[in-house]
Amino acid sequence: MEWMNTVVSLVHNDENRSENDVEEVIQEAEEILRCCIFKLLEKVIHQEVDNGQFDFSSLPEHITKELKAIREYLIKCKNSDDSSYVHHQIIAVMDSQLDCTLKRHHQTFHKLTASLDLSSEFNFAYESFVRIAKRFIDGEITWFRVVSLLCFGAELSVAVIKKGGPGVQGFIKRIVHYVTEFLLKEEVADWISTHGGWMTMVNFFDSVDCPHRHDHLFDLIFITETTSFEKWVKRIAFGTVLLGIGYTISKRLS
Numbered sequence: 001m002e003w004m005n006t007v008v009s010l011v012h013n014d015e016n017r018s019e020n021d022v023e024e025v026i027q028e029a030e031e032i033l034r035c036c037i038f039k040l041l042e043k044v045i046h047q048e049v050d051n052g053q054f055d056f057s058s059l060p061e062h063i064t065k066e067l068k069a070i071r072e073y074l075i076k077c078k079n080s081d082d083s084s085y086v087h088h089q090i091i092a093v094m095d096s097q098l099d100c101t102l103k104r105h106h107q108t109f110h111k112l113t114a115s116l117d118l119s120s121e122f123n124f125a126y127e128s129f130v131r132i133a134k135r136f137i138d139g140e141i142t143w144f145r146v147v148s149l150l151c152f153g154a155e156l157s158v159a160v161i162k163k164g165g166p167g168v169q170g171f172i173k174r175i176v177h178y179v180t181e182f183l184l185k186e187e188v189a190d191w192i193s194t195h196g197g198w199m200t201m202v203n204f205f206d207s208v209d210c211p212h213r214h215d216h217l218f219d220l221i222f223i224t225e226t227t228s229f230e231k232w233v234k235r236i237a238f239g240t241v242l243l244g245i246g247y248t249i250s251k252r253l254s
Contacts, residue, residue, distance in 0.1 A: 021193040038070040
């Protein structure tokens with residue numbers, strides 16, 4: 001009986017470690033996404049100010065304060081010798097991938113954002129967000145898809161900040177919650193945990209052996225405005241058309 005108690009204890013300890021690991025993944029995801037939102041916002045501001053398309057003074061005070069706080073936090077992380085430096089590395093990789101993804105697939109993200117009801121109160125439901133978020137992990141979970149999901153959260157938040165309105169402050173908190181809730185419910189956080197955590201993502205994208213580490217095209221090709229069933233039907237229809245054309249040409253040549 002003693003050995004059985006030992007086994008039960010080991011299993012219980014493993015479960016506790018697993019739960020703690022997932023919780024840590026979620027907490028880090030919140031911080032990563034917040035930093036990504038405001039780093040992207042800062043770039044958009046500088047770009048549009050230079051083009052005369054944006055008035056920095058029009059930003060709400062709480063947004064400018066958050067921008068300053070994030071900037072100071074990232075400087076602190078960069079100069080740190082402890083675990084905070086790991087956050088600096090994670091954010092640096094995310095920042096690079098964010099630039100790459102949004103430059104290459106801006107239209108795709110714009111269409112996904114536009115498909116949500118961004119009313120003046122920005123009050124769309126979690127289910128509406130999930131409907132789009134599931135396209136990012138349709139079929140399988142990869143680091144490309146996880147990063148793309150966070151990029152979408154950042155792009156959506158910046159779009160709302162630019163739009164302005166009384167619901168902006170609450171929206172950013174809500175979108176961070178929506179993303180982390182999705183990571184948890186769809187077992188993406190568990191996948192991240194079992195694949196070594198966020199630091200493994202850094203190693204993955206920094207690896208010289210990482211194929212297409214700056215090109216999300218091969219994963220984002222599945223993130224369209226159609227569902228898996230609709231894609232399947234369209235592919236069948238397209239194949240049927242091609243067969244029909246081939247048959248017609250062969251009949252004329254014979």
